Amino acid sequence: MAGILAWFWNERFWLPHNVTWADLKNTDEAAFPQAEDLYLACPLAFCIFMIRLVFERFIARPCALGLQIQANGPQKAQPNAILEKVFTAITKHPDEKRLEGLSKQLDWDVRTIQRWFRQRRNQEKPSTLARFCESMWRFTFYLYIFTYGVRFLKKTPWLWNTRECWYDYPYQPLTVDIHYYYILELSFYLSLLFSQFTDIRRKDFLIMFLHHLATISLITFAYVNNMARVGTLVMCLHDSADVLVEAAKMANYAKFQRLCNLLFVMFAMVFISSRLGVYPVWILNTTLFESWEIVGPYPSWWVFNLLLILLQFLHSFWSYLIVKIACRAISRGKVSKDDCSDIESSSDEDNGPPPIPVQKHHNSTTNGTNKVHGTNGYLSAGAPCLDEH
Numbered sequence: 001m002a003g004i005l006a007w008f009w010n011e012r013f014w015l016p017h018n019v020t021w022a023d024l025k026n027t028d029e030a031a032f033p034q035a036e037d038l039y040l041a042c043p044l045a046f047c048i049f050m051i052r053l054v055f056e057r058f059i060a061r062p063c064a065l066g067l068q069i070q071a072n073g074p075q076k077a078q079p080n081a082i083l084e085k086v087f088t089a090i091t092k093h094p095d096e097k098r099l100e101g102l103s104k105q106l107d108w109d110v111r112t113i114q115r116w117f118r119q120r121r122n123q124e125k126p127s128t129l130a131r132f133c134e135s136m137w138r139f140t141f142y143l144y145i146f147t148y149g150v151r152f153l154k155k156t157p158w159l160w161n162t163r164e165c166w167y168d169y170p171y172q173p174l175t176v177d178i179h180y181y182y183i184l185e186l187s188f189y190l191s192l193l194f195s196q197f198t199d200i201r202r203k204d205f206l207i208m209f210l211h212h213l214a215t216i217s218l219i220t221f222a223y224v225n226n227m228a229r230v231g232t233l234v235m236c237l238h239d240s241a242d243v244l245v246e247a248a249k250m251a252n253y254a255k256f257q258r259l260c261n262l263l264f265v266m267f268a269m270v271f272i273s274s275r276l277g278v279y280p281v282w283i284l285n286t287t288l289f290e291s292w293e294i295v296g297p298y299p300s301w302w303v304f305n306l307l308l309i310l311l312q313f314l315h316s317f318w319s320y321l322i323v324k325i326a327c328r329a330i331s332r333g334k335v336s337k338d339d340c341s342d343i344e345s346s347s348d349e350d351n352g353p354p355p356i357p358v359q360k361h362h363n364s365t366t367n368g369t370n371k372v373h374g375t376n377g378y379l380s381a382g383a384p385c386l387d388e389h
Contacts, residue, residue, distance in 0.1 A: 009035070013299040014225060019170060024226065030173040033182075033223045041183055045190035052137050052191070060133035067254045071129040077119040082106060087120050132253040134199060139246035141188060142239050145181075149236035152177050158229045162286035165229040166294040178228050185235050186219045207314070214310055221304045230291075234283055234308075241271040261329070268322050275315035284308060 011020050024032040065071075077083075082105065086094065094102070094117060103110045158164035193212040196205065215238075222231030248263035287305055295301075 015300075016170060016295055016298050024170065030171075032171075033174050033179075033226050033228060035224050037179065037183070038186065038220060038223060041186040041190055044183065044187035045194070048187050048191045049195060052195075055137050055140070056133040060136040061129065063136065064129045064132045064253075067132075069129050069132050069253060071127050075119055076123050077116050080106075080116065083113070083116055083120070087117065092117065092121055128253050132250055135246045135249040135253065139243065139250060142242040142246060145184065145188070146236065146239035146243055149181065149232065149239060152181065153232060153236055156229070156232075159233070162230070162233070162282065163290050163294065165227070165233075165286055166291050169291075169295050170226040172226060172229065174226075174228065178232060181232055181235065182219060182223050182228065186216065186223075189215050189219070207317070211311075211314055214307055214314070218304070218307050218311070221300065221307065225300055225304065227287075227304065230283070230287055237274055237278060237283065240274055241267055244270055264325075264329070268326055271322060272319050275312075276319055279315065280312060284312065 026032060099110050099113055102113050153159045189212055196209060219231065222228055244263055244267035248260055248267055251260040251263055287308055
């Protein structure tokens, strides 16, 4: 174990040339980031998760009910033992051949069976109230941490001159404000990483999982390498758009269409300008070029920048999705039917009464999935769910 730890914490990988871990030990005169400081983030992540549960139950839920957001989830499918067994044990998305077999077995119309599976899948989705509570929690945290970041950074020299991120590197002392900022952000993203498996399941689950891993890795790298100054810029920049998207989602769930439209426009402008403009010009410029000039590259420097570039690719992907939504909104005159909708189908039949078994006539033709009137992940209400860009 000692050999593995020595290999992992190899100074030649983590630190610039001619710098050792002994040089960065805390002294009476100055404190530097220590890897063991990050252990605090694990229990703190659990505490944040528990705070979230309390917040959603006693603050967000009453707010949602006050806005007349109903706790009712999607309509439940009619009980059927045969279809339930197929759904739970075989597949949630039966193909045309299986649909025809079930149609013969139950003497139901194929379209009715398709509707049953659609309603059964939607039945596992959380209610609008649960979504509102989740968004309100994230909005509250992002608003707090973004406000904290802005108040802290406006007093620092590296906000106005990014070259200050590298002067005297890596012998830049760790302040209480920076330590608090990093531990809180890391704890929050750790809680998001693990709560992904209990939260609302989204289409971009894997993308968000990769995003959380990249974010946690970046925060860890920046702290351990004492690239803390540039790390604070990255964190604050990303939190700016997150506040608006959660606010837009809450407005959507509360059916405040005009407010949702306005917030979405603001979010799109801030997201695209910050991720595709400010981030590469301001952040990548200083980490790739200014740091090269002042400090010079070393192994973990390459890894850190590769992670930042990976984040830029994710920014481009999400920006593409946002532009698609914006173009659709312009054509319709309002923000509507976001690709990230949680509800799998929004046909009128999903909102009607439970499916009634229909006698199948032998001279009728049912053509599998071609009969489905769903809209492939779009909301019928007319506003986007705006989940996780």
